[in-house]
Amino acid sequence: xxxxxxxxxxxxxxxxxSLYAERGFDQTTAAExxxxxxxxxxxxxxxxxxxxxxxFGGSALLQERLVAAVAEAPEGYGPLDAVAAGLGAAAxxxxxxxxxxxxxxxxxIAANPELRERxxxxxxxxxxxxxxxxxxxxxxxxxxxxxxxxGMTVLPVALGRWAAGPTDRDLSTVVRxxxxxxxxxxxxx
Amino acid sequence: xxxxxxxxxxxxxxxxxSLYAERGFDQTTAAExxxxxxxxxxxxxxxxxxxxxxxFGGSALLQERLVAAVAEAPEGYGPLDAVAAGLGAAAxxxxxxxxxxxxxxxxxIAANPELRERxxxxxxxxxxxxxxxxxxxxxxxxxxxxxxxxGMTVLPVALGRWAAGPTDRDLSTVVRxxxxxxxxxxxxx
Numbered sequence: 001x002x003x004x005x006x007x008x009x010x011x012x013x014x015x016x017x018s019l020y021a022e023r024g025f026d027q028t029t030a031a032e033x034x035x036x037x038x039x040x041x042x043x044x045x046x047x048x049x050x051x052x053x054x055x056f057g058g059s060a061l062l063q064e065r066l067v068a069a070v071a072e073a074p075e076g077y078g079p080l081d082a083v084a085a086g087l088g089a090a091a092x093x094x095x096x097x098x099x100x101x102x103x104x105x106x107x108x109i110a111a112n113p114e115l116r117e118r119x120x121x122x123x124x125x126x127x128x129x130x131x132x133x134x135x136x137x138x139x140x141x142x143x144x145x146x147x148x149x150x151g152m153t154v155l156p157v158a159l160g161r162w163a164a165g166p167t168d169r170d171l172s173t174v175v176r177x178x179x180x181x182x183x184x185x186x187x188x189x
Numbered sequence: 190x191x192x193x194x195x196x197x198x199x200x201x202x203x204x205x206x207s208l209y210a211e212r213g214f215d216q217t218t219a220a221e222x223x224x225x226x227x228x229x230x231x232x233x234x235x236x237x238x239x240x241x242x243x244x245f246g247g248s249a250l251l252q253e254r255l256v257a258a259v260a261e262a263p264e265g266y267g268p269l270d271a272v273a274a275g276l277g278a279a280a281x282x283x284x285x286x287x288x289x290x291x292x293x294x295x296x297x298i299a300a301n302p303e304l305r306e307r308x309x310x311x312x313x314x315x316x317x318x319x320x321x322x323x324x325x326x327x328x329x330x331x332x333x334x335x336x337x338x339x340g341m342t343v344l345p346v347a348l349g350r351w352a353a354g355p356t357d358r359d360l361s362t363v364v365r366x367x368x369x370x371x372x373x374x375x376x377x378x
Contacts, residue, residue, distance in 0.1 A: 077378070078374070078377050078378035079374060080374055080375055080377075080378050081378040116313075117306060117310060120309050120310065120313055121306060121309065124305075124309055142346045142350065142367055142370055143370060143374055145342075145346055146342060146343070146346060146367070146370060146371050146374055147374055149339075149342035149346075150338075150339045150342050150371060150374075150375065153334075153335060153338035153339050153342070154335070157331045157334055157335060157338075161331065178331055178335070181331055181332060181335060182335050182339060182375065183375055183376075185267070185268060185269055185332050185335055185336055185339075186269055186339065186371065186372055186375035186376070187372075187375070187376060188267050188269075189266070189267035189268075189269050189270040
């Protein structure tokens with residue numbers, strides 16, 4: 001048995017994101033990530049199924065938090081307010097991730113068509129799950145799908161601004177601001 | 190040279206959509222589509238690069254019309270009004286397609302993960318092109334991306350309702366209605 005490693009997972013994420021940024025995602029192997037993190041390849045595979053999961057491993061938990069917050073929003077909330085509650089929960093979770101790593105993740109995904117596709121598919125899954133939750137709250141179609149899809153457009157925009165921004169505003173504030181921009185925009189035409 | 194065929198392209202589309210619906214997209218070959226349409230396989234490949242292009246062949250033209258209408262919207266139009274003009278142009282183009290074929294297309298894509306992925310990628314391309322056009326109109330970020338992305342959510346919802354609907358409302362009307370639902374939704378929370 002190897003020496004106990006404090007937070008191997010975190011170091012693997014950090015090493016992976018640096019390598020993806022330096023060499024490109026396709027040119028990086030799990031063995032190289034493990035080497036840079038100072039762990040064995042076996043340790044890499046104990047934490048991640050493959051090198052793509054370093055980027056998307058948190059999405060099941062994110063969807064769970066998002067959906068739970070939409071489901072538990074106060075009864076009087078309109079569909080977009082319920083989605084806003086979900087976005088708030090997502091921001092709380094994602095905001096725990098280091099901002100510099102979030103920025104690297106964003107850049108790596110933006111540079112690779114297959115990863116962009118994967119990110120879009122995840123967002124579409126979140127939107128479909130949120131729309132289903134809104135229907136369970138009694139929201140009819142097409143309102144449920146429109147609120148879920150329009151609401152989900154806030155997430156990548158807010159993440160991009162948060163990661164790129166020079167300020168120390170937290171992600172929850174950025175999400176609220178972007179959602180307010182969306183409301184203002186739709187109101188003004 | 191074979192006998193001249195009136196509207197081989199239209200018959201190929203119709204044959205392809207029937208076969209995709211009956212057997213599934215993956216289980217259908219170009220040869221089978223050609224046979225059902227009563228043309229040679231060579232004629233199929235004169236009209237379409239592959240069997241996927243039967244479903245997505247119109248997307249370059251659609252994007253062109255959408256972007257042109259956004260670019261040419263009156264100067265005083267807000268971002269979402271400019272996007273609405275683009276959606277109107279898209280509806281005019283797509284509304285020329287037979288409603289029963291549009292319904293079949295919708296069902297075929299919904300049943301196949303790879304095709305859904307492809308449809309999502311097309312919508313993301315439209316949104317990116319529309320956002321770029323809004324920026325050229327002087328709309329800042331994040332408003333340009335939010336207006337483009339939120340506006341594009343209207344298109345699949347409207348197409349789905351138009352194709353499924355029992356009424357004889359034309360697609361332009363359905364697009365306007367769905368956009369009005371989006372506005373009402375965002376206004377009411």
